[in-house]
Amino acid sequence: xxxxxxxxxxxxxxxxxxxxxxxxxxxxxxxxxxxxxxxxxxxxxxxxxxxxxxxxxxxxxxxxxxxxxxxxxxxxxxxxxxxxxxxxxxxxxxxxxxxxxxxxxxxxxxxxxxxxxxxxxxxxxxxxxxxxxxxxxxxxxxxxxxxxxxxxxxxxxxxxxxxxxxxxxxxxxxxxxxxxxxxxxxxxxxxxxxxxxxxxxxxxxxxxxxxxxxxxxxxxxxxxxxxxxxxxxxxxxxxxxxxxxxxxxxxxxxxxxxx
Amino acid sequence: xxxxxxxxxxxxxxxxxxxxxxxxxxxxxxxxxxxxxxxxxxxxxxxxxxxxxxxxxxxxxxxxxxxxxxxxxxxxxxxxxxxxxxxxxxxxxxxxxxxxxxxxxx
Numbered sequence: 001x002x003x004x005x006x007x008x009x010x011x012x013x014x015x016x017x018x019x020x021x022x023x024x025x026x027x028x029x030x031x032x033x034x035x036x037x038x039x040x041x042x043x044x045x046x047x048x049x050x051x052x053x054x055x056x057x058x059x060x061x062x063x064x065x066x067x068x069x070x071x072x073x074x075x076x077x078x079x080x081x082x083x084x085x086x087x088x089x090x091x092x093x094x095x096x097x098x099x100x101x102x103x104x105x106x107x108x109x110x111x112x113x114x115x116x117x118x119x120x121x122x123x124x125x126x127x128x129x130x131x132x133x134x135x136x137x138x139x140x141x142x143x144x145x146x147x148x149x150x151x152x153x154x155x156x157x158x159x160x161x162x163x164x165x166x167x168x169x170x171x172x173x174x175x176x177x178x179x180x181x182x183x184x185x186x187x188x189x190x191x192x193x194x195x196x197x198x199x200x201x202x203x204x205x206x207x208x209x210x211x212x213x214x215x216x217x218x219x220x221x222x223x224x225x226x227x228x229x230x231x232x233x234x235x236x237x238x239x240x241x242x243x244x245x246x247x248x249x250x251x252x253x254x255x256x257x258x259x
Numbered sequence: 260x261x262x263x264x265x266x267x268x269x270x271x272x273x274x275x276x277x278x279x280x281x282x283x284x285x286x287x288x289x290x291x292x293x294x295x296x297x298x299x300x301x302x303x304x305x306x307x308x309x310x311x312x313x314x315x316x317x318x319x320x321x322x323x324x325x326x327x328x329x330x331x332x333x334x335x336x337x338x339x340x341x342x343x344x345x346x347x348x349x350x351x352x353x354x355x356x357x358x359x360x361x362x363x364x365x
Contacts (some may be wrong), residue, residue, distance in 0.1 A: 055329045058262040058284045208286070208328035 017027060026164050026176050027246055028183075028194055034256055035250050036193040039184075044205075048257040056134060056203040056255020059127075059210045063135025065129060074117040075131075089137035090146045090252055093241040095153060103154045104237050105133050106212065124231035130210050134201045137254035144251055147244045160242025163235055169226030190259065195220075196247035197240060199256025210255060213240055263358045265346060270363045271338035271353045279310070279318075281346050283356060289324040307349040308332055312362075313342035338364045 004250050017173035037045060047053055067181070070076025093104040096111065103111060109132050110121035148168030149157065164175040178187070200213035206214075214236050218228035266280035285304070290302025310318040317364065318334045341364045347357040 052264060052266045052280060053331055055281070055282070055284075055331075058264065058282070058329060059263070061262055205327075 003066070007084070018232065024165055024176055024180075026161060026180050026242075028180060033247070033250060034194055035196055035198055035247075037199065037253060037256065039191045039193045040257070040259070044257055044259070045168060048199075048253070051053065054255060054257060056201070056210055056257065059131045059134045059201070060138045060255060062127070063131035063133070063138075064230075066132055067135055070117070073193060074119050077112065077117075080116065084139055085136050086139045087143055089140040090143045091148070092235055093156075093244065094148075100152075102153075102211075102234070102237050102241060104240050105136060106214075107237065109133060109136070109234070116123075125212060125215060130201050130212065133212065134210060134255050137201065137252060141254060142251050142253045144249045145244050145247055149245060149249060153241065156238045156241050157245055159235065160238035163239045169221065169224035171224040173224045175220065195243070196250055197243045197257065198247050198250045199253035201254060202256040202258045204258045206259065213243075263346070263356065265358055265360055267344060267360050267362055270365060273338060273340075273364050275338045276335050277338050277362075278333065279344075280333045281308070281310070281328065281332065281358075283348050284329050285348070285350075287322075287324075287326055287328045287330060291324065302351065305330065305348045305350045307347075309347045309349075310334075311345045311347070312336075312340070317344075338362070340358055340364055 037048065040048070047055075051057060066077075067081075068076050068078045070079060089105055092108065093102055094108075095101070096103050096108075106129055109129065113119040114121055122132075122176065147153070167174045167177075175195060178192050183192050185193045196215040199215070200216065201210050202216075203210050204216075212231075214231055217236055217239060218231075221228040262284040264280075264282040266278075271277045285305055286303060287305065288300055288303040290299070290304075292300045294300055304324060304326070305322050308320045308322060309316060317336050320332060322330065334345050341362060342348075343359055343361050345357060345359045347355060347356050
């Protein structure tokens with residue numbers, strides 16, 4: 001009984017410090033920057049590297065089919081984007097020129113659907129949206145992330161950075177504590193990665209499926225026993241942007257294979 | 260929604276041993292898992308994979324619940340004659356997905 005009481009007091013004390021630590025630097029030194037690929041076993045790396053065996057290409061194939069299918073009412077994506085979309089994924093999340101809103105690749109695809117194709121937006125994490133996103137991002141495979149950091153994107157980067165530095169959940173952990181301060185060490189059977197999103201949408205063994213970066217963020221939030229945000233939440237898009245600036249110069253690996 | 264990917268050499272010399280790879284998109288739900296409300300997620304698996312060369316069976320495999328989603332099958336065969344290779348996956352309910360490719364043996 002006394003022991004339970006002590007644990008309860010400890011939890012309450014730990015739970016009090018929910019503030020952002022603004023002095024912390026969430027960025028990783030350039031010479032230490034490593035993609036999640038570096039933390040995989042040789043077998044998993046081989047699976048990602050083989051464009052036939054990599055299961056993510058099942059979605060890329062489906063995305064290619066969706067990209068070229070259309071009719072008179074709703075032209076195919078390929079009808080406008082005749083030259084392909086090489087390099088585009090490296091610049092997302094990005095600001096929408098017209099509305100000024102921050103869009104990730106999924107949001108940009110849905111904007112095209114509603115504004116130019118007369119179609120309903122696809123649901124987040126739906127098979128079709130994942131396929132299209134993977135198909136578009138795969139075309140930038142091997143190119144370094146190239147996010148424009150300027151006065152207009154700064155507020156969003158700061159928002160994402162604040163999310164990254166904020167302790168949350170019953171475990172009271174921030175993203176920073178694992179992915180900047182503790183990467184390379186063991187968390188049970190796994191090596192903690194640096195938390196980069198350069199391989200997403202990625203095929204995760206745990207999911208047995210392709211999944212978006214936001215799905216991965218929700219897993220991290222659930223992992224520290226915090227309430228995850230809904231898909232497409234502006235805060236998550238800001239986190240995606242912040243993560244991309246943090247992974248700046250890492251190559252896009254979509255569709256990556258992760259544990 | 261079913262996607263199939265095949266890796267078969269287009270040509271082969273007679274008598275050579277060639278590598279064949281076949282990948283299909285399938286959830287391979289084992290039936291042992293439970294959902295967030297504790298309900299059993301029903302089993303949904305492919306139970307049989309077969310490969311024919313012009314109707315003659317060259318490779319077959321029985322799948323059970325331990326096979327992961329999106330099963331990849333790699334096997335080797337000796338190239339004996341040109342023909343049509345047919346790959347066929349059958350699930351527990353008898354639904355069949357198949358894909359055909361040709362190989363030329365010289």
